[in-house]
Amino acid sequence: MNQFARPLLLIATWAFANAVYAQEGNHEGATKEDVAKIAGPQFSPYAGRNYPTRVFFGDTHLHTAISVDAGTMCRVGQEDAFRFARGEEITSTGGLRAKLSRPLDFLVISDHAEMYGLMPQLLSGDPEILATEIGKRWHDALTSGDNDKVFATAMEIVASLSTKEAPIKSPKAVRNAWQAYTALADKYNDPGRFSAIIGFEYTTMGGNNLHRNVLFRGNASVANRTVPFSQFDSQNPEDLWKFLAGFEKETGGEVLAIPHNGNLSNGRMFSVETFDGKPYTKELAELRARFESIIEVTQIKGDSEAHPALSPNDEFADYEKWDKSNLNGTEAKKPEMLQSEYAREALKTGLLLERKLGVNPFKFGMIGSTDAHTALAAVEEENFFGKHSGVEPGPHRWEHVVIEAPDPKFTIKGWQQASAGYAGVWAIENTREAIFDAMKRKETYATTGPRMVVRFFGGWGFTADDAQSRLPASVGYAKGVPMGGDLRKSPGGKSPTFLVAALKDAYSGNLDRIQIVKGWLDKDGKAQEKVYDVAWSGDRKPGADGKLPAVGNTVDVAKATWKNTIGAPELSTTWTDPSFDPKQPAFYYARVIEIPTPRWTAYEALRFGIKMPAEVPMTTQERAYTSPIWYSP
Numbered sequence: 044m045n046q047f048a049r050p051l052l053l054i055a056t057w058a059f060a061n062a063v064y065a066q067e068g069n070h071e072g073a074t075k076e077d078v079a080k081i082a083g084p085q086f087s088p089y090a091g092r093n094y095p096t097r098v099f100f101g102d103t104h105l106h107t108a109i110s111v112d113a114g115t116m117c118r119v120g121q122e123d124a125f126r127f128a129r130g131e132e133i134t135s136t137g138g139l140r141a142k143l144s145r146p147l148d149f150l151v152i153s154d155h156a157e158m159y160g161l162m163p164q165l166l167s168g169d170p171e172i173l174a175t176e177i178g179k180r181w182h183d184a185l186t187s188g189d190n191d192k193v194f195a196t197a198m199e200i201v202a203s204l205s206t207k208e209a210p211i212k213s214p215k216a217v218r219n220a221w222q223a224y225t226a227l228a229d230k231y232n233d234p235g236r237f238s239a240i241i242g243f244e245y246t247t248m249g250g251n252n253l254h255r256n257v258l259f260r261g262n263a264s265v266a267n268r269t270v271p272f273s274q275f276d277s278q279n280p281e282d283l284w285k286f287l288a289g290f291e292k293e294t295g296g297e298v299l300a301i302p303h304n305g306n307l308s309n310g311r312m313f314s315v316e317t318f319d320g321k322p323y324t325k326e327l328a329e330l331r332a333r334f335e336s337i338i339e340v341t342q343i344k345g346d347s348e349a350h351p352a353l354s355p356n357d358e359f360a361d362y363e364k365w366d367k368s369n370l371n372g373t374e375a376k377k378p379e380m381l382q383s384e385y386a387r388e389a390l391k392t393g394l395l396l397e398r399k400l401g402v403n404p405f406k407f408g409m410i411g412s413t414d415a416h417t418a419l420a421a422v423e424e425e426n427f428f429g430k431h432s433g434v435e436p437g438p439h440r441w442e443h444v445v446i447e448a449p450d451p452k453f454t455i456k457g458w459q460q461a462s463a464g465y466a467g468v469w470a471i472e473n474t475r476e477a478i479f480d481a482m483k484r485k486e487t488y489a490t491t492g493p494r495m496v497v498r499f500f501g502g503w504g505f506t507a508d509d510a511q512s513r514l515p516a517s518v519g520y521a522k523g524v525p526m527g528g529d530l531r532k533s534p535g536g537k538s539p540t541f542l543v544a545a546l547k548d549a550y551s552g553n554l555d556r557i558q559i560v561k562g563w564l565d566k567d568g569k570a571q572e573k574v575y576d577v578a579w580s581g582d583r584k585p586g587a588d589g590k591l592p593a594v595g596n597t598v599d600v601a602k603a604t605w606k607n608t609i610g611a612p613e614l615s616t617t618w619t620d621p622s623f624d625p626k627q628p629a630f631y632y633a634r635v636i637e638i639p640t641p642r643w644t645a646y647e648a649l650r651f652g653i654k655m656p657a658e659v660p661m662t663t664q665e666r667a668y669t670s671p672i673w674y675s676p
Contacts, residue, residue, distance in 0.1 A: 094520045095469040095486065099478060100494050101149035102128065102420040103242065103301060103466055104256050104339060104412035109154040109220060110244075112204065112416065114162025115185060115197035116432040119418035121152050121224055125231040125239055128420050136432040141419055143426070144550055145494070147465075148473050149238035150420060152224065153256040156243045156271030157204050158211060160220020169216075177210050194433075198447060205249025205371075209275045221270050225263035232262070234474045241266045245283050245300070247274035250371040252307040255283060256339070256412075260297040260479040268294050279318040284330045299483060303339035303414065305389070306347040307370040310380030313389035313405060315396065323396060328404035335404075337482050340386045340489045340668055341411040341464040343422065343430045344370075348409075348489075348634075348668050349387045352378060357574050358590070359558075359636060362666070363461035363491075372448020372455075390671060391562045391570035394628050397675075398564065408485030408527045408670030409632070411464025411492075422492045423550075424663065425603075427462040427643040434460070438651035441644060441659060458659045462643040463491040467667070469525065485527025488669040493551035498544045499526040499633045501672035503533070505540040505617040515544045515615065526632070527670040538623035539674060543577065544615035545635045551665060552637040553610025554580060555594040559618055563629035574634075577618040580611035596639045600661045603641045603649040610638035625676060632671040639664055 089096075105128075106113040107121045118136045127133045130146030154160075165172050165182050172178040184196035203210045225241055232239040241259040259266045272286045280300075287298045305312035315323060340347050345365030354360040368375050382388045386409060393405030413422050416431040427436070434440050434457045446455040469486040470477040481487060488497050498515045502523025509518045519525060519542050530539055547554050556579035562572045576591045583592050597606040620631075642663040648655050655661065 088514060088517065092517075094516060095471055095481065096516065097470070098496055099148035099468045099470055099473050100465050101147045101151070101238070101468070101478070102412045103151040103240070103258065103410065104153050104244070104303060104342065104414045105150060105418065105420050106154055106244075106414070106416040107152060107418040108162060109160055109224065110416065111155055111158045111161050112197075112201045113154075113418075113431060114166070115193070115200055117417055118432070121154075121227055121418070122231075124152055124418040124420070125150060125227065127418070129231070129237050135417065135419060135428060135435055137435040137437075139435060141421060141428060143421060144423055146237070147420060149240055149468075149478055151240045151242040151256065151258055152228070153242045153244040154224070155204065155246050156273035157246055157275060158209055159217045159243065159271050159273070160223075161211060161213070161216065164213075164216055171213060171216070172211060175211055202249070202371075204246050204274070207275070207278065218270050222263070222267055225266045229263045232475060234472075236473060238473055238475045238478050240475050240478065243271040245272055245274065245280075247278045247280060248311070250369040250373045251309045251311050252304045252370045253280050253302075253311055254304065255280065255300040255302050255335075257283075257287070257298060257300050258479065258482070260476055262475070265294055265296040268296070281318055281327060281330070284334050287334050288330065297479065298334070299336055299479070300334045301337055301339050301410070302335060303342060303412070304344050304347065304370065305338070305384045305386065306345050306365055308384055309369040309374055309376065310383040313383045313392060315383075315392060323400060323404065325400045325402050328396060328400050328402040331404040332402060332406055335407060336485055337408040337410050337487055337670070338386060339412050340409040341461070341491050342414045343460050343463060344414060345461055346463070346491070347385055350381050350385050352381055353385060353388050354572065354574075359634070359664070359666070362664075363463065365455070365459065368448065368450075368453040370446070372446060372450060372453030375453070387560065387562065387572065390630050391572065394562065394564050394630070395568070395570060397628065398568065406673065408482075408487045409489045409668045410466035410468075410482075410487050411489035412466055413464065422462045422464060424462050424492065424641060424643045425646045427460075429457070430460050436647065436650075438653060441647060441653065441655060458644055458655070461491070465490050465492060465494065467494070467497065485670040486525050488526060488667050490667045491665045493548035493637065493665045493667075495548045495551070495554070495635060495637070495667055496546040497633065497635055497667050497669055498542070499669040499672070500524065500542040501528065501530050501539055501631060502542070503530075503537050503539060505542045507617055509542050510544070510615045510617045515542060518542065524672060526672060528672050530672060530674045532676055533623075533625040533674075536625050538620045539631075540617055540619045541631060541672070542617050543633045544613070545667070546613045547637070552605060552640040553607045553612055554614050555610055555636045555638050555664065556580070556591060557614050557616065558634045558636070559631055560634055561620065561629060561631050563627050565627065566624075575618065578614040578616035580609065580614065594638050596662065598639050598641055598645070598662045600641065600645050601649070603645040605638070605640050607638070628676060629674045630671040631674075633669040635667040637665045
């Protein structure tokens with residue numbers, strides 16, 4: 044022990060002993076106030092908190108070899124998918140070693156309900172499956188070793204998801220595969236460390252995407268009281284909601300449905316009409332709002348937050364767009380379809396429907412997820428394993444076909460895949476129940492991949508000093524409501540104030556800016572929107588047009604790297620709506636945007652020595668979208 048260490052140790056011991064004596068009431072001169080300062084509840088700012096203090100990141104939309112489409116190429120099963128999400132290293136279908144930079148906190152393996160579990164039986168030559176003509180033909184083609192035959196058969200199998208009748212029916216196989224999955228989810232569920240949430244995908248209407256991921260709050264004993272509801276049961280999502288309502292009533296369990304890829308629904312996802320083309324009723328609006336508390340707004344098949352044709356004054360609306368046709372390229376996109384496909388427009392439509400029906404069916408929060416069909420929830424730009432196992436990393440992935448359409452101009456090439464996204468969930472703890480409950484109350488946000496930390500609160504009394512708090516949640520929950528919440532009647536006609544804070548992902552780029560997107564109904568009952576820059580890095584100032592100058596670009600595309608010499612590691616501010624009318628319903632959500640960083644295509648070009656064509660984007664500005672806060676007078 045050196046000459047300074049012993050005296051310091053004695054001083055520390057003495058201080059600790061005095062503290063103990065004071066707490067025990069044995070130290071002469073100690074008062075109750077002294078004791079309170081040392082041991083009282085007001086000393087620690089972290090004691091007694093009963094609100095979410097951590098954001099948990101995960102994927103609610105992952106397919107494995109069990110899915111009938113993924114299983115034509117993917118050979119990675121559900122157990123390896125859980126292991127990978129928990130941070131373990133596994134081997135991909137193509138033989139590549141794969142591992143996440145950091146484990147995820149939760150995962151939903153949402154294999155397709157349609158012919159659930161068929162593919163492993165088909166490929167193994169199950170006698171019951173091979174006894175059917177189509178089963179024998181599919182098996183022989185997929186195991187032939189002829190790549191052209193395999194691809195053609197895979198496309199045929201994918202197309203079968205659009206039929207009203209299952210090409211191969213095996214209720215026993217579905218139930219066995221479902222119960223094997225739920226048991227596996229229970230095995231890998233580790234409360235406090237990793238949540239394996241049970242779910243499946245309801246995949247209806249094929250090209251005009253009306254797909255939903257269904258999540259269960261409970262364990263296998265609850266989920267096993269049903270089997271996945273598929274489009275072979277009904278192509279009408281309204282029947283799915285009724286099925287879910289019946290399940291909850293019968294079992295006492297809880298479920299929710301998460302729509303995805305509104306951008307590929309060709310005007311159907313957020314239509315103001317029912318599946319059969321009739322006007323929405325209050326009862327149906329209530330049913331949708333009950334089960335669809337959140338939507339998946341960003342994923343590999345494009346971003347569905349906003350569209351430049353709908354938001355021409357939003358320079359960030361044109362992000363990773365798949366907007367030429369429906370999902371399978373069988374129908375071209377028409378301009379009038381867009382308003383029923385994108386989240387921001389749907390939120391505005393919801394205000395109109397609430398005025399008409401008394402219920403808002405589109406009062407949803409937002410998350411991101413992958414929709415990967417590789418069993419790998421890997422959408423980090425430098426670690427992107429692709430949409431399906433046919434487009435794993437390799438020198439020609441950028442030009443390979445991801446989705447082949449009848450019309451070549453609607454065919455999707457590899458470079459058009461978006462490496463996105465993840466769900467951020469503010470929950471009390473990392474358990475199935477806590478994460479599910481947070482999704483139900485919409486305390487969630489979407490990211491396009493980075494794990495940035497975002498807080499968003501609305502209230503009537505936030506001040507500039509509140510933005511300086513190192514614990515924004517403590518003041519946020521005390522003075523307002525979090526993302527997903529509601530502000531009621533304005534006190535004295537006051538304008539709402541918002542507290543927003545964001546912290547960069549340590550593995551990703553600095554922050555460019557925070558924006559607040561407002562949508563409202565004007566005095567004529569028409570839906571309006573405006574995007575406000577509320578916090579930004581550097582000493583930039585808005586121009587005469589009100590627009591903030593671009594943050595700059597430090598990306599070295601050839602080296603697939605960037606410098607965090609621009610942007611900010613964190614941003615925080617309070618903002619008051621400058622054009623608030625207490626009579627007008629409105630919603631507000633935050634959008635956090637990073638500085639430019641290399642897109643996955645830049646990493647691919649570097650690793651494989653590729654010179655990409657000019658049309659291939661090589662940089663990206665990753666982002667996050669919070670769930671809205673609604674003002675409902």
